[in-house]
Amino acid sequence: MKAINKLGRYVAKINNYSPWLHSPLLSLLFGKAVKFAGTASVKVDLLNFQQAQLSLANKTKVQNHIGSVHAAAMALLGESASGFLVGLHVPDDRIPLLKSMQLNYVKRATGKLVATTALTDEQIQFIRDTEKGDIRILVTITDELNVEPVIAEFVWAWVPKQRK
Template identity: 60%
Template sequence: MKAENKLSKIVKKVTLLPKGWHASALSLVFGNVIKFAGTSKIRVEKLDFAGSKLSLKNHKRVQNHIGGIHAAAMALLGESATGFLIGMHVPDNRIPLLKNMNIDYVRRAAGDLTAVATLSDEQIKHIRDTEKGDISVPVVITDSEGNEPINAEFIWAWVPKKRGS
């Protein structure tokens, strides 16, 4: 049985909508909560307990000086894909925080980007059973040609909420 928190309950409600509406509804919800992700128009294609898939179109608001997706927007896509997935598992009495991100830009990105993040059953158990900890969340970011323009590692931590918050 999957543990539930506020985020996973929202995702569960969205899955009650017609399947064709899931990505738009999830993107709208997250774009309103995480303003920077909303501004960049990151699209939540899929989010469940096992993984996430987010995309970012190469549109003017996220472009760099050579017409590709800006380095910071690539980092935002990876952070969002890993952070939303971590958020599905961190209990409501804890706060998830990005602890570290390591990004190697290895090639110019062509067109749009897609980020896919996953967690193993062991990682999920660790997140749920450990009051305070951190974990590296695997993410693969590919461009329209199927290449990986960046290699990225996002380390997420979680800490107990302070009483009264």
């Protein structure tokens, strides 16, 4: 798939490097672009035009009062995975915006969390071809025990940079 925006060109270039460099370079790029994700140390494990996998270690700076990853940090992880993937397809003359998120916390998280999401070819084409729209993205978030502590759904919108 061909990159259609600046972010996509950066990601495509990074993914052409040696595989062991992908995660550190993508994580650095993402952390610089989204300061809160950088502060929390969200790690980009995998990112291409169809799928994203990001992770968050259970470190003190993202913990709640019981020592697991804070609910807000879980939301950040899911938002980051879905937003980074959607952002690869929104043309440079549009702005991606988080419209809503629905998070149902169903279990206590144990250890590191991994967020995984994907887009179909139809969803990608819709994002690329529609000047103003939105799309619902499901994100699977699992912990070290392969338990899904939160059920996460994000709605991303995009609008033209210049209002008509």
